[in-house]
Amino acid sequence: MDETPLQINGRQYQVSADKEIPLLTVLRELLDLTGSKYACGEGQCGACTVLIDGKARRSCMVPVWAAAGKQITTIEGLAKGEHLHPVQQAFLEEGAMQCAFCTSGMIMSAVSLLNATRNPSEAEILTAMQGNICRCGTHPRILAAIRKASTRLHGAQP
Amino acid sequence: MIAKTPPPFTIEPERYELTAPASYVFQSGRREFFKFLGAGLFIAAASSKAEAFQESGAARRNPEDSLPQEISAWLHIGEDGIVTVFTGKVEVGQNIRTSLTQAVAEELKTPVDSIRLVMGDTQLVPFDMGTFGSRTTPIMNLQLRRVSSAARDVLLALAAKQWNVDPARLRAEDGKIADPHTKRSLSYAQLVKGQQIAQVLPAEDPLIPPREWTVAGQPLPKIDGRDFVTGAHRYPSDQKLPEMFYGKVVRPRAFNATLVSADTSEAEKLPGVIVVRDCNFLGVAAPTSAVADKAASLVRAEWKAEPQPSNKELFEYLKQNQLPRGERNDNSRFESGNVDSALASATRQFQQTYNVQYIAHAPLEPRAALAQWSDDRLTVWTGTQRPFGVRSELATAFHLSEEKVHVLMPDTGSGYGGKHSGECAVEAARLARAAGRPVELVWTREEEFTWAYFRPAGVIDIRSAVSDDGKITAWEFHNYNSGAAGMRTYYEIPNQRIEFHPVNSPLRQGSYRALAATANHFAREVHMDEMANSLKMDPLEFRLNNLKEERLRAVFAEGAKKFAWAATKPANHGFGVGGGYEKLGYVATFVEVAVNRGSGDIKIVRIFTAFDCGAIVNPDGLRNQVIGANIMGIGGALFEAIEFENGRVLNNMFSKYRVPRFSDIPSLDAYLIDRKDQPPVGAGEASIVGVAPAISNAIFDATGIRLRSLPMAPLLVPHGLRIS
Numbered sequence: 001m002d003e004t005p006l007q008i009n010g011r012q013y014q015v016s017a018d019k020e021i022p023l024l025t026v027l028r029e030l031l032d033l034t035g036s037k038y039a040c041g042e043g044q045c046g047a048c049t050v051l052i053d054g055k056a057r058r059s060c061m062v063p064v065w066a067a068a069g070k071q072i073t074t075i076e077g078l079a080k081g082e083h084l085h086p087v088q089q090a091f092l093e094e095g096a097m098q099c100a101f102c103t104s105g106m107i108m109s110a111v112s113l114l115n116a117t118r119n120p121s122e123a124e125i126l127t128a129m130q131g132n133i134c135r136c137g138t139h140p141r142i143l144a145a146i147r148k149a150s151t152r153l154h155g156a157q158p
Numbered sequence: 159m160i161a162k163t164p165p166p167f168t169i170e171p172e173r174y175e176l177t178a179p180a181s182y183v184f185q186s187g188r189r190e191f192f193k194f195l196g197a198g199l200f201i202a203a204a205s206s207k208a209e210a211f212q213e214s215g216a217a218r219r220n221p222e223d224s225l226p227q228e229i230s231a232w233l234h235i236g237e238d239g240i241v242t243v244f245t246g247k248v249e250v251g252q253n254i255r256t257s258l259t260q261a262v263a264e265e266l267k268t269p270v271d272s273i274r275l276v277m278g279d280t281q282l283v284p285f286d287m288g289t290f291g292s293r294t295t296p297i298m299n300l301q302l303r304r305v306s307s308a309a310r311d312v313l314l315a316l317a318a319k320q321w322n323v324d325p326a327r328l329r330a331e332d333g334k335i336a337d338p339h340t341k342r343s344l345s346y347a348q349l350v351k352g353q354q355i356a357q358v359l360p361a362e363d364p365l366i367p368p369r370e371w372t373v374a375g376q377p378l379p380k381i382d383g384r385d386f387v388t389g390a391h392r393y394p395s396d397q398k399l400p401e402m403f404y405g406k407v408v409r410p411r412a413f414n415a416t417l418v419s420a421d422t423s424e425a426e427k428l429p430g431v432i433v434v435r436d437c438n439f440l441g442v443a444a445p446t447s448a449v450a451d452k453a454a455s456l457v458r459a460e461w462k463a464e465p466q467p468s469n470k471e472l473f474e475y476l477k478q479n480q481l482p483r484g485e486r487n488d489n490s491r492f493e494s495g496n497v498d499s500a501l502a503s504a505t506r507q508f509q510q511t512y513n514v515q516y517i518a519h520a521p522l523e524p525r526a527a528l529a530q531w532s533d534d535r536l537t538v539w540t541g542t543q544r545p546f547g548v549r550s551e552l553a554t555a556f557h558l559s560e561e562k563v564h565v566l567m568p569d570t571g572s573g574y575g576g577k578h579s580g581e582c583a584v585e586a587a588r589l590a591r592a593a594g595r596p597v598e599l600v601w602t603r604e605e606e607f608t609w610a611y612f613r614p615a616g617v618i619d620i621r622s623a624v625s626d627d628g629k630i631t632a633w634e635f636h637n638y639n640s641g642a643a644g645m646r647t648y649y650e651i652p653n654q655r656i657e658f659h660p661v662n663s664p665l666r667q668g669s670y671r672a673l674a675a676t677a678n679h680f681a682r683e684v685h686m687d688e689m690a691n692s693l694k695m696d697p698l699e700f701r702l703n704n705l706k707e708e709r710l711r712a713v714f715a716e717g718a719k720k721f722a723w724a725a726t727k728p729a730n731h732g733f734g735v736g737g738g739y740e741k742l743g744y745v746a747t748f749v750e751v752a753v754n755r756g757s758g759d760i761k762i763v764r765i766f767t768a769f770d771c772g773a774i775v776n777p778d779g780l781r782n783q784v785i786g787a788n789i790m791g792i793g794g795a796l797f798e799a800i801e802f803e804n805g806r807v808l809n810n811m812f813s814k815y816r817v818p819r820f821s822d823i824p825s826l827d828a829y830l831i832d833r834k835d836q837p838p839v840g841a842g843e844a845s846i847v848g849v850a851p852a853i854s855n856a857i858f859d860a861t862g863i864r865l866r867s868l869p870m871a872p873l874l875v876p877h878g879l880r881i882s
Contacts, residue, residue, distance in 0.1 A: 021448050029404075029447060034396035035389020037571070039522045040603045044812035047522060075389035088387040095379055095778055098786055099251025100386035101522040101571025107387060129820045133812060135522045135572055136251050137789025138782065139823045 004068050008033070009077025019065035024048045026064050027074060035075035035104045039133070046132030049105040049112075050074050056112030058131075075104035078111065087111050090149035091142070098136035106132050110146045118154045120146075195234045195242065198350040201309045202232040203301050203359050232284065233262070233305045235313075239333060239347030241266060241273045243302060246286020247294050248278035248543060250521075250573040252842045253779040254294045256381045257374075260776055261299045264374040265306035265366060267330040268346060270381075278545040278567030288544035290575055290669055292741035292840025299775060299838060300365075307366070308359035316349045368773035368834040375832075377778030382569075393571050394541035395526035395600045402528065403432070404447040405589040405599035406454040408440040409609065412463035412805030413665070419460045425453040433457065434592045441585060443593040467664045468803040469615075473513050476617050476638045481660045488657075490642035495653030500632035504623030508689060511619050512681035513867040514640055515799035516612040516665055520817055523571025524606035525582035528598045529590040535562045540583040541570030548580030555584045556591070574790065575669035576610055607810035612800055613670035614663065616640020618681035624689045628703045635682070639663060641674025644847065647682060648739050649704040665802065671790060672843040675740045676850065677868070683736035683851030684866060687858065697855060698723055698735055709770050710739055712831065713746040717768025720829045721748040730755060731763065732860025736851030742839035743771040747788070747848030749856040759882035760857060760874065762792070764825035769845055772836035784828045784845040791849030793818045796871045796881050822881075 002019035005012065008031065015026055022041075027033040027050070036059055039047035043058040050059045051073040078085040084092070087110045097103045106129070113120055113128035120128070125146055134142065192200070234242045243262055249255040255275050263270045276282050278289075286298075310330045317335035318325035321342065329336050336343040368375060385391040410417070420440055422433040430445045431453040440459055444450035467475045501507060527540035536558065542548045545565040553560045570577070582601055590597035601609070616639045623632040633651045639661035646656055670676075690700035698718050705711055714737055718724070727733060730753045737746030750763040765788050774780055797816040801808040809815045828845075854865045857874075865873050871881045 017446075018448060025447060028396075032398065033389075034392065034398075037393075037523070038395065038600060039524065039571075040812045042603070042811055042813055045522065045603075075387075079388055084384075084387065091387050092379065092383050095377075095383075095782060097380065097383070097386055098253060098782055099522065099570065099572035100380075100391070101251075101393060103386050104389045126820050133522060133817060133819065135520060135574070135790070135817065136782075137786030137818070139789060139818075139820055140785060140826055141782070143820070143823075 002065070004064050006064070006067060006072060007070065008072040009074060015064065017064060020063045022060050023050070023062040023064050023067045023072070024059035027059060033074050033076050037101055037104060039101065044131070044133070045102075045105070046109055047102055047105040049108040049132065051108060051112055051115075054112065054115050056109045056128075073108075075108060078107065085111065086152045087114065087145070087149040090145040090152070094141045094145040094148060096138055096141035096145040098138050102132060102134045106134065106142055110142075110149065113146070114150055114153055119150055192354050195236065197237055197352060197354050199235040199309060199312055199353060200232065200356045201305045201312070201359055202356070203305045233302070233309055235309060235346055235350050237347060237351050239272055239345055241268055241346075242276060243273060244276045244283045245298055245302065246278060246283045246546065247298050248289045248545065248567045249569040250289065250541070250543060250577070251571070252294070252783060253380060253776070254289075254298075255569065256378055257295065257776045257779055258299060258302055259381055260374045260376075260378050261303045262306045264371055265303045266310050268333040270373065270378065272333055275381075277569075278565075280545050280549045280563070280565045285546055288547055288578060290543055290578065292743070292843045294840060295771075295775060296742060296837060296839045303365050304359055304363060307363050308357065311363065312355060312357060313346055313349050316353075317344050320344065320349075368838070374775050375773065376776070378776055379778070392568055393523055393526070394528070394539055394568050395523055395571070397526075397528040397539045397568065397598065399528065399530060399596040402596035402598055403430075403443040403445055403589070403593050404450045405441060405443045405586055405597045406447070406450040407585050407599070407605070408442070408454050408457045408459055409605065410459070410461040410463065412461070413466060414805060415461035415463035417459060418462050421458040424456040424458075428453050428456070432589070432593045434589055436588060439585070439588060441589050443589040443597045463805050466805040469515065469799065469801055470803075472515065472615055472664070473617050475664060476615065476661050479662045480638065481662060486660055490645060490658045492646060492654060492656040497632050497634050497653040497655040500653035501621060501623050501634065504631060506624050506626065506692065508620070508622045508624075508685065508692070510685060510688065510866060511617060512677075512684065513618075514616045514677040514680065515868060516615040516667070516802075517670070517794050517798040518607055518612055518800055518815065519574045519576025519610070519670060520607065520812075520815065521572040521574060521576055524601040524603060525577065525610065526598070526600040527583040527586035528596060529583065529586035530596040531587070531591055534558065535564070536587055537564045537566070538583045538587055539566045539568060540580065540586075541573070541577055542567060542580060542583070543573045543575070543577045544579075547578065548583050551580040551584055552587055556587065574671045575673060578669055579611065581609065603812065604810045607815065608807045611666040611668035613673065613676075613794075614640040614667040615665075616674075616677045618677060620681060620685045622685065622689060624693065626693070628690075628693050628695050628700055630689065630704050637674070637678060640677040643673055644675025644678040644738065644740050648707055648710055649686075649701070650706055651704070665800070671787065672740055672846045675738075675843075675847050676791075676794065679736065679738045679740070679847040680850045680854070680868060683738065683848065684854050684864075687734070687851070687855040688864065691858070701735070707739070709744045709833075710737070710746075713737060713744045713768040713770055716831070717746040717748055717766065717829060720768065721766040723748060728752070730860060732856045732858070734852045734854065734856025734859055736848040736855060738847055740844040740847050743769060743841060743844030745769050745844045745848050747845075747852040749849075749852040751853070751856040751860050753860045753879070754882075757882075758879045760860070760879055761882050762824040762853065764827070765849065765852070767828040767845055767848070768831065769828060769841070770831040770833055771841045771844065772838045773834045774830060774832045775838050777830060777832070780830055780841050781828055783841050784830070785826045787842065787846040788826055788849055789818050789823060791846040792822060792853075795850035795853050795868060797869050799869050
């Protein structure tokens with residue numbers, strides 16, 4: 001068993017687990033952070049997306065050792081107390097979810113995009129979200145929510 | 159003559175819907191209910207048989223009375239004013255937790271946030287056969303409106319008695335009964351305080367007509383939406399119990415395999431690992447999922463399986479492996495006029511075959527279950543569209559009576575008809591029994607793609623004849639395997655023969671969103687286009703020329719106007735239409751595609767749906783379902799097919815099985831016809847059926863290439879074309 005220090009949502013954790021197991025398993029199983037979802041295990045669906053140093057990563061594909069010492073943010077760490085992140089707020093307002101199993105991964109991918117890109121173009125949004133699967137077919141509303149959050153975070157679209 | 163379609167509330171049965179056994183017998187008396195819920199007001203809707211024997215009126219009923227044996231829905235108002243509603247329907251993303259809450263809020267005149275829905279908990283809710291077939295809105299929405307209306311009447315009577323006034327002068331509003339004359343009011347909490355009133359709702363109780371709705375009929379955001387955007391909601395795969403183990407099933411390499419031998423000794427050397435071998439079941443449980451995976455990989459099992467067909471020869475196989483006539487239920491067969499002589503005498507005849515591959519539901523949350531034994535009682539939290547069906551499966555598997563099995567259904571990460579069965583629940587329970595502690599089992603994506611069941615593949619043969627003035631004179635339609643639902647034509651045709659041919663399916667098949675109706679509509683609506691084209695008639699005009707059903711005419715005609723069907727198309731663009739009647743809803747789908755002659759790229763530019771599902775309960779949720787069904791339909795129309803060979807699924811991962819992604823999404827819009835004069839019906843299924851034929855017809859319009867098989871994208875390749 002390996003000891004891995006992890007910094008998740010601003011808290012320090014010491015995790016005892018085989019260092020090769022996926023970060024997703026550590027989050028869900030050992031730390032009870034179940035907002036990140038398992039849905040494919042091959043980095044193809046985006047349901048497990050977390051931020052590592054601010055960038056979207058598929059936590060099912062990241063061995064836990066590779067996340068050591070980095071800033072990890074999961075869906076549980078996005079809101080500031082009662083105050084939702086603008087992307088979360090926009091998803092709520094646009095009704096951008098049905099079964100919502102993809103929602104946490106969608107939100108994390110969108111936050112990563114908006115961290116990196118002010119006012120992303122339509123093509124940049126599609127590229128950033130292409131790796132996230134929604135089976136309920138809520139895509140148009142997810143795009144609308146991302147545009148809305150972008151406007152709120154960075155001002156009006158050019 | 160417009161009454162071609164069945165009357166309201168008889169929903170065409172799906173041959174492959176997995177249905178549950180007979181009625182639940184409600185054994186608790188009213189005392190137990192109040193013990194469980196606390197004092198207050200309790201209203202039950204008896205199912206129709208029991209209802210006939212019940213009288214209304216709380217005062218006349220003896221408190222020792224037991225409740226009716228068969229109850230279909232019920233509601234409790236507590237001393238804190240909280241309304242708890244119990245229903246066997248479940249939430250898998252179709253947003254019925256929200257739309258049913260709206261129905262209760264409307265009739266009971268109480269704020270939405272005072273209402274809690276308990277859904278799919280077999281110990282608390284009345285029996286329900288399952289959440290499928292678009293039954294929730296036509297049936298359960300109506301039931302909950304009725305119990306809510308009855309509760310409102312009791313509250314009015316309580317206030318009237320307290321104030322000694324005529325209840326007719328009182329009003330229910332915002333969780334209170336108010337007297338407009340005296341300006342007095344009493345909250346529901348005050349009215350039920352210290353009371354233990356139980357009532358079965360009266361047989362006839364007028365409901366608030368859709369035209370007067372103020373809460374229903376309006377958009378309402380998803381109930382508990384905040385829990386979903388913060389990751390707080392616990393889906394079945396997120397359930398935990400102290401000391402629980404993680405399960406893993408050791409699977410054979412082929413379907414229908416028999417376990418010959420298993421060496422489990424290496425697996426059992428791992429700390430804490432439990433290995434179970436029971437008949438054909440082989441699985442492990444371990445303190446962590448990593449150890450469970452390792453243990454499963456160390457089991458050396460030998461399986462025996464017979465050679466099995468592949469999807470390369472699928473359509474020949476389906477035609478050649480029909481069940482013998484004696485083993486069929488032929489009540490879906492339909493014949494009118496004389497189709498043989500009509501075909502023989504026709505000058506303009508058509509004969510075509512249409513094919514549909516097996517596809518997977520691929521719900522984003524794979525099957526998951528957490529099972530816990532306590533002596534001989536079993537509790538399972540699982541994602542299923544049939545909690546009572548899963549309870550039966552568990553009772554059978556473990557030789558228990560059903561009252562010893564408790565199934566709970568946390569709001570689940572989608573189903574689309576793919577979560578009717580309880581194999582994951584049974585597996586988790588088997589492992590938990592051996593482990594002597596709770597076991598959580600979450601299927602991998604590969605397992606979900608392999609060991610669930612599929613939308614049936616099918617072959618459809620159509621022969622038809624049409625007169626020179628564009629009237630269809632003969633219609634012969636044979637469906638091999640994919641199912642009878644939606645098989646009857648809604649066009650006016652004097653001579654018809656329509657037949658379903660069941661087949662010994664090479665894969666395990668079951669329900670799916672609109673199930674058989676997708677294949678049947680695909681074949682019928684593409685064939686309609688082929689006839690129209692031969693007559694050089696506009697495909698929409700040809701349909702209307704053969705259609706009398708007014709609501710269906712309306713979606714075609716109104717949809718065409720909104721889509722601008724008659725407008726001039728840009729060069730290299732094509733228009734296509736497809737539609738029909740399914741699960742009581744009327745739908746017409748219009749598609750525009752664009753072809754790039756240089757690159758060979760075909761792009762779906764837009765999909766427009768005109769839809770009539772009666773009075774609309776939640777326009778926002780409805781739009782989400784309609785657009786969602788369109789997008790799901792794109793996958794089955796263009797890309798999705800289960801590739802299999804000798805009992806194995808070859809494309810059992812998202813990297814090998816293409817589902818619609820963001821870049822595949824065209825412009826989507828819907829015209830939702832709010833028929834306040836009609837009862838509300840379901841909407842999750844009907845709006846998928848027109849998508850595939852409308853795309854096929856639009857591609858023909860743009861390219862002259864006729865695509866008669868689903869998925870269509872592979873058929874374009876020989877023409878140097880591809881979906882971009």
